[in-house]
Amino acid sequence: MRLAPLLIVLLSALPAAAAEPIRLGLLAFGTAQWEIETMRSHRLDDVHGIQVRPQELAGKDSAAVALLGGTVDAVVGDWLWVSRQRAMGHDLTFVPWVGMTGALLVPEASPVRTLADLAGRKLGVAGGPLDKSWLLLRALAARRHGMDLDRAVNKSYGAPPLLAQQLEAGRLDALLTFWPSAVPLEAKGFRRLLDVAAIPAELGLETPPPLIGWIFHSGWAASHRAEIEAFRRAEAETRTLMCAPGFDWTGLDRLTRANDARTREGYRAGFCAGMPGMADLDSARRLYALLAELGGEELVGPSPVLQPGTFW
Template structure:
């Protein structure tokens, strides 16, 4: 009873003593609740996609809140689910391939394109393969990830054609999902595979493949700027124009994350679980591959190269995305 009375007495004394300084204390104590009112940015992300690595880092390190917004991630199992989330407006943005963004523009659904990665993919062969150049691919069994419209495959054919080689006609082409192509290469059922960079990195780390060429090298062969961001974070253009400050804040957080992951190896400790690296060698290959894909900021020349890339992959000149849809960072 006395304890109860004493508690009430102290509580009344505290309440009575709440002048302006006391109220300020209460206000400061409630700041974490106020932080919940930060504008939210909802992004769809593949659960095991490479973009998830840097987005997870942004959340873990609070880079979003430092920049004045709250990043909400909506993990999905596959690319169609991510695209559906974007087009249905379940999320504000998603990661997308440049060619898909172009196709949406042609369909009347313009998207703002914020650079993510310049990694197109790689052409890999068995470690003991005699294939050493593009010309050696003639007559070989080639696996292609992403189907006949894969930009890496289109670019490879372009460069080969410049050397007088019709790869599609002279070789046996098989289209399949990357894991199936990786297994076929391991078993010797394919001579070369055109695949995504992180699948190539895993194959090389386990000793099942070596790189014939990074597909990004093909850009130089075609007189385009190197390290073009062929993957981007995309937002509906009307939404992006209405929320430009939020997009700018997101871009600033991205820049911070990329700098940390590039310059501080310890920053990868929290990301490793998402990478599904079975050993240190695979982890190192994925880490270095991701960092190598960090693209420079876009300027007039690089945007023109992206538009030229769209032309090379079959877009009609009058239907190419305008430069206004490519995000430029503030100086």
């Protein structure tokens, strides 16, 4: 009996059983990397009682394979893809992470002032013909000017770095690209003609749902609800930290590849502007219908309507 107190002391000194890690599939140099790196370096996952284990993936196709194959628990993507996968029998679901982001850029001295001025000009489009920003831009051109932008411009699709080089070399008159790729171009003096985030409201979608978020299996979520909620709290605290005055963004230069204060501030501003709101299902259904009309089955798959359960 006299050994009992000593046994209690020894047992209390043992480390607690490690929580099952959340395996996150992250694209190399993607903006989610910035957040997860900050979360882990400040041990905010530990604070919230979870372990986050990032796994670097090569691209969107690799992320899809990893998630569907079960080698990661969650990846970053958009809810249109989730709805498409649900229509095909996969039990994926989505929680918001960032809103719609992207920009249409032109050289500072360009005579292009409106979308109508793009007619007959060379436009670079990052992400390909089914990129959501490109589809929304086409819808906006039709609304503003009765213009079929797809036919009115000479399009070049490609990766953001390649298109950025072509814009700088004068081989493109304008570039529609993702916001992280727009920041260094703006730092070099290129002018933002239009912000993609402003398009939905002009199309009658006053409360557009965040397009990008975390995607995971509903079955996995059912048995990891507490971990998901803890992760979301850790995420919110991480973003608050990163967007607070005085946070040192130079510590992320390895990931952002920023090499000057203006570019670094552009990344900070863009990241902090993308904080998600609540998902409005009615607005999501209307946006889905619009994009389905423009992108067709190639974009949304076999379902003409947003699938139930798309949003967690």
